[in-house]
Amino acid sequence: MNLEILGISVLWLFLFGYVIIASIDFGAGFFNAYSLLTGRQHILTHIIQRYLSPVWEITNVFLVFFFVGIVGFFPRTAFYYGTTLLVPVSIGIILLAIRGSYYAFESYGSRGHKGYSFMYGAAGLVIPAALSVVLTISEGGFISMKKGQPVLDYWALFTSPFTWSIVVLAISAVLFISAVFLTWYADKAKDEGATRLLRKFALIWAGPLAVSVIGIMVELRKHNPTHFDRMVDVWYLLVISAVMFLITVRLIWKRSNYGTALALLVGQFAFAFFAYGVSHYPYLLYPHLTLYDSFTNEAMAIALVIAFILGFCLLIPSLYLVLKLFLFDKDYVRGKEKNHV
Amino acid sequence: MDSGNAVFFSRVLTEVTLTFHIIYATIGVGIPLMIMIAQWVGIKKNDEHYILLARRLARGFVITVAVGVVTGTAIGLQLSLLWPNFMQLAGNVIALPLFMETFAFFFEAIFLGIYLYTWDRFENQKKHLLLLIPVAIGASMSAVFITIVNAFMNAPQGFDVVNGQLVNIQPILAMLNPAMPTKVGHVLVTAYMTSAFVLAAIAAFRMLKGSPHLYHKKSLFLYMKLGLVFSLASLLIGDFSAKYLVKYQPEKLAAAEWHFETDKGASLILFGVTDGENIKYAIKVPYALSILAHNNPFAEVTGLNEFPRDETPPLYIHYLFDTMVMIGTFMIVLSAVYVFGKYKNWNFISSRWFRWLIVAGGPLTVIALEAGWWLAEVGRQPWILYKYMKVAEAATTSEHVDLMLVLFCLLYLILGIGSIVVLGRMFRKNPIEQEIADREAEKGGDFT
Numbered sequence: 001m002n003l004e005i006l007g008i009s010v011l012w013l014f015l016f017g018y019v020i021i022a023s024i025d026f027g028a029g030f031f032n033a034y035s036l037l038t039g040r041q042h043i044l045t046h047i048i049q050r051y052l053s054p055v056w057e058i059t060n061v062f063l064v065f066f067f068v069g070i071v072g073f074f075p076r077t078a079f080y081y082g083t084t085l086l087v088p089v090s091i092g093i094i095l096l097a098i099r100g101s102y103y104a105f106e107s108y109g110s111r112g113h114k115g116y117s118f119m120y121g122a123a124g125l126v127i128p129a130a131l132s133v134v135l136t137i138s139e140g141g142f143i144s145m146k147k148g149q150p151v152l153d154y155w156a157l158f159t160s161p162f163t164w165s166i167v168v169l170a171i172s173a174v175l176f177i178s179a180v181f182l183t184w185y186a187d188k189a190k191d192e193g194a195t196r197l198l199r200k201f202a203l204i205w206a207g208p209l210a211v212s213v214i215g216i217m218v219e220l221r222k223h224n225p226t227h228f229d230r231m232v233d234v235w236y237l238l239v240i241s242a243v244m245f246l247i248t249v250r251l252i253w254k255r256s257n258y259g260t261a262l263a264l265l266v267g268q269f270a271f272a273f274f275a276y277g278v279s280h281y282p283y284l285l286y287p288h289l290t291l292y293d294s295f296t297n298e299a300m301a302i303a304l305v306i307a308f309i310l311g312f313c314l315l316i317p318s319l320y321l322v323l324k325l326f327l328f329d330k331d332y333v334r335g336k337e338k339n340h341v
Numbered sequence: 342m343d344s345g346n347a348v349f350f351s352r353v354l355t356e357v358t359l360t361f362h363i364i365y366a367t368i369g370v371g372i373p374l375m376i377m378i379a380q381w382v383g384i385k386k387n388d389e390h391y392i393l394l395a396r397r398l399a400r401g402f403v404i405t406v407a408v409g410v411v412t413g414t415a416i417g418l419q420l421s422l423l424w425p426n427f428m429q430l431a432g433n434v435i436a437l438p439l440f441m442e443t444f445a446f447f448f449e450a451i452f453l454g455i456y457l458y459t460w461d462r463f464e465n466q467k468k469h470l471l472l473l474i475p476v477a478i479g480a481s482m483s484a485v486f487i488t489i490v491n492a493f494m495n496a497p498q499g500f501d502v503v504n505g506q507l508v509n510i511q512p513i514l515a516m517l518n519p520a521m522p523t524k525v526g527h528v529l530v531t532a533y534m535t536s537a538f539v540l541a542a543i544a545a546f547r548m549l550k551g552s553p554h555l556y557h558k559k560s561l562f563l564y565m566k567l568g569l570v571f572s573l574a575s576l577l578i579g580d581f582s583a584k585y586l587v588k589y590q591p592e593k594l595a596a597a598e599w600h601f602e603t604d605k606g607a608s609l610i611l612f613g614v615t616d617g618e619n620i621k622y623a624i625k626v627p628y629a630l631s632i633l634a635h636n637n638p639f640a641e642v643t644g645l646n647e648f649p650r651d652e653t654p655p656l657y658i659h660y661l662f663d664t665m666v667m668i669g670t671f672m673i674v675l676s677a678v679y680v681f682g683k684y685k686n687w688n689f690i691s692s693r694w695f696r697w698l699i700v701a702g703g704p705l706t707v708i709a710l711e712a713g714w715w716l717a718e719v720g721r722q723p724w725i726l727y728k729y730m731k732v733a734e735a736a737t738t739s740e741h742v743d744l745m746l747v748l749f750c751l752l753y754l755i756l757g758i759g760s761i762v763v764l765g766r767m768f769r770k771n772p773i774e775q776e777i778a779d780r781e782a783e784k785g786g787d788f789t
Contacts, residue, residue: 078428
């Protein structure tokens with residue numbers, strides 16, 4: 001394994017981490033707003049707040065880690081993606097900013113403002129859509145070079161069915177991941193009302209998720225046949241993912257083993273994410289930028305890897321501590337204590 | 342919009358973002374230390390008031406941290422979005438401290454979450470103090486690493502340029518650039534100083550508004566003492582910074598001091614206005630610039646005329662320099678008088694007018710902070726990477742920067758107003774008297 005592969009694997013892992021924990025966060029905001037609209041918020045709000053409060057800042061760091069890391073390992077991505085993504089990513093940042101800060105404002109300042117909650121919920125769906133555009137662009141066909149500078153063709157981007165199938169996938173994945181996680185969390189908290197409601201959400205969103213995945217395969221075949229063929233080469237990874245998905249849905253349906261369902265959920269997304277990443281290799285931006293022509297110099301790569309290993313030695317025990325205190329602590333999860341500054 | 346406009350709007354957007362971000366970021370670096378000290382004093386003196394002080398500060402800190410985090414994310418991404426050519430080049434040499442900064446930030450975020458949500462879980466306050474140490478270290482270390490990136494832009498090293506290609510890259514050498522020690526030192530101590538004076542200002546304000554509680558007196562005295570220590574440290578490191586500039590970036594100091602002709606025994610200029618050649622209404626302090634630059638009243642100081650016109654920064658940075666130094670000096674005097682007067686039992690330090698001065702000190706220190714950063718940043722114009730890359734070559738070619746500028750300005754307006762309203766409400770609704778009464782009631786309840 002060379003340093004390029006190591007670098008992109010680490011970053012891919014962090015992006016995967018962000019996708020999972022940010023989905024829980026974004027979906028939770030949406031469910032909270034939805035339950036407010038249907039007058040059932042008393043069922044969900046406490047569960048959601050107890051989980052989100054200590055971790056919302058950590059979620060954000062996963063994203064920062066990814067984009068700082070990719071510019072570090074692959075500086076030329078700054079040139080291609082930085083120039084072209086100004087508008088979609090700026091919108092993403094603004095929504096993330098409003099979301100992140102209002103979360104803190106809400107929980108410490110003025111609890112229960114309806115307007116905030118709706119904005120919070122809506123932003124949770126728009127952000128994945130805005131950020132998933134990056135995945136669409138990386139497939140090529142939307143960026144052309146003019147006078148040596150990359151230019152993004154917005155019209156082609158927004159009229160492409162491929163873009164929209166990725167957006168649908170992003171939103172339904174967010175809601176499905178979030179619902180499965182919160183079902184497990186609510187069940188642990190022995191909160192039957194919340195469990196029942198969230199279980200229903202999980203089952204509802206499994207459908208669109210499955211449909212959009214099939215839609216993407218169809219669109220990808222037209223849009224980027226090379227990538228599609230490589231994806232077919234790793235068909236077994238996709239099959240494993242699909243089987244895991246089916247078992248997750250079945251477990252939730254049977255109301256048994258929510259813990260296993262959650263583990264399988266992470267597994268299915270890990271396999272799908274890995275299959276997508278591997279088949280995209282070696283391109284970072286098809287066909288302009290590969291892993292190899294954008295890699296940083298060797299000295300910096302080694303320094304980054306060392307920094308990464310040392311940093312990880314610091315993070316793993318700390319993250320474990322967070323899990324122990326807020327996810328696996330029975331009294332905290334059940335809300336038995338007053339847990340607030 | 343042509344690319345000239347893109348450069349202009351990219352500069353404005355970066356400036357607006359950083360100007361807004363550094364208020365929250367500076368507080369984010371300083372406050373954890375202030376909370377830690379309050380908690381530590383509380384444990385040592387066995388005084389509930391200091392523990393409560395730590396607790397109330399932590400609660401307000403969440404709001405400022407939230408804004409700091411989200412605007413920090415914004416500037417982090419804007420570096421690549423607005424300055425793609427710079428990041429492509431710099432990513433090869435300076436990615437290491439950027440990467441390490443995210444680790445420090447990660448570390449801080451994890452322990453801040455734990456600290457905030459375990460207040461009533463640990464009986465022992467010492468355990469709680471232990472949780473604060475990684476928060477304070479993480480906050481200060483992220484400031485250290487990000488300042489190293491900025492120092493590198495001022496004094497790039499750790500690579501060679503052969504035929505337009507960067508070769509022989511040494512990441513550690515790039516981090517240990519000559520601008521690093523003074524920059525990092527000044528940023529850290531001024532962050533602590535700003536936080537201390539802002540907290541002192543809040544305590545003084547509560548006292549002026551009629552809360553006679555002992556709690557505010559303790560808070561005021563504690564933070565004026567800390568403010569004095571850190572403002573003296575800022576003065577010292579500021580002096581080192583000037584000596585650094587003489588050696589490595591003489592045109593910045595020359596422009597800040599309107600020192601056009603190279604001469605010996607150069608005088609320091611305070612205030613005044615200039616049309617580019619003549620200086621009016623200024624106070625000249627003879628020999629002071631030579632002393633500032635070389636510790637020798639007769640030393641020679643290079644003048645601005647020695648440099649090519651298109652490589653010198655704008656002359657208005659003089660006003661920024663004046664603002665920063667004047668406020669810094671004022672705060673040293675103010676806090677010294679207060680702390681000294683406290684030991685000598687001078688009455689006037691408890692008078693209303695003196696307390697109003699302390700209240701004014703909070704926002705004034707923030708203004709000095711902004712002025713200092715503008716001076717440092719505008720003072721290296723026209724370079725983005727000193728002597729290697731000009732700002733105009735680094736900016737994006739995208740055509741939508743002006744629209745993004747408008748959107749981000751709206752965002753900062755919302756965040757600014759939101760944070761002030763929430764903080765105000767948080768402390769007005771729950772004044773210290775109320776909180777102490779509540780805690781007594783809670784404790785009483787435990788016994789029954």
